[in-house]
Structures are given as structure tokens and as C-alpha cells.
Amino acid sequence: MRRPAMPSGAGFTFGAGSLTCRPFTPIIDERMKNPVEFLREVRQEGARITWPGRRETLSWALMIFVFVAISAVFFLVVDKLIAWIVKLLLGVG
Incomplete structure (x- = not known):
């Protein structure tokens, strides 16, 4: 599945040695508009997983x-061991 191109004016633009950040514009295509369809697809993908026994x-x-x-x-x-070596070197204890 290929990700759609980012619309113009969204994300980062570079110019004259500076970085300008514009507000993010979410990309919504036809596949993302129906949450019920999304959940159905998630359930189908979950059924395809080979779960360990x-x-x-x-x-x-x-x-x-x-x-x-x-x-x-x-x-x-x-x-x-490190504590013992430090005590030995510092003469503590």
C-alpha cells in the first residue's frame, strides 16, 4: 500500500539556510473515512496472524x-567486585 503524497503547504520547507515549519495537514483519503470498515479490516488482519501455542x-x-x-x-x-576494588583502592573498610 503506497502512502499518498503530502499536500503542498504541509510539513517542512527549507529556504535560505532556515527551516520553516508549517502546521501539519492530515491526509485523509477515502479509505480512512469509515471507522467501521477500519475495524472490520483490523479484525480480518488479526484472524490471519499465526499466534503461538x-x-x-x-x-x-x-x-x-x-x-x-x-x-x-x-x-x-x-x-x-567493583565495590570491593574501590574499597581496596580507597582504603575504606
Whole structure:
């Protein structure tokens, strides 16, 4: 689907080293005038989507949880290591 051209006088124009901003003029073509038709098309597009199954969703959720837990432990160790080095260098503690 190709986007219609912007009408003249809308958007930005450049001239003599300056940027002039004009008020945005929304582009409304015939497809955008009927909200009921729009919602019908959205529903049709939603029906075409291949949604993941329960098992795949749980698998991905578990992988994300494990990755977040590993990352949390990694950053905890790095934080403690940096704190220990700073204390050692500054002679605090």
C-alpha cells in the first residue's frame, strides 16, 4: 500500500539556510473515512496472524525468566567486585 503524497503547504520547507515549519495537514483519503470498515479490516488482519501455542509461549517465557535471572546474578557479582576494588583502592573498610 503506497502512502499518498503530502499536500503542498504541509510539513517542512527549507529556504535560505532556515527551516520553516508549517502546521501539519492530515491526509485523509477515502479509505480512512469509515471507522467501521477500519475495524472490520483490523479484525480480518488479526484472524490471519499465526499466534503461538501455549507450549511455545511458556517455553519463551521460561527462557526469558532464566536469562533475566542469569543477568541479575552476573550484575550482582560485577557490582560486588567493583565495590570491593574501590574499597581496596580507597582504603575504606
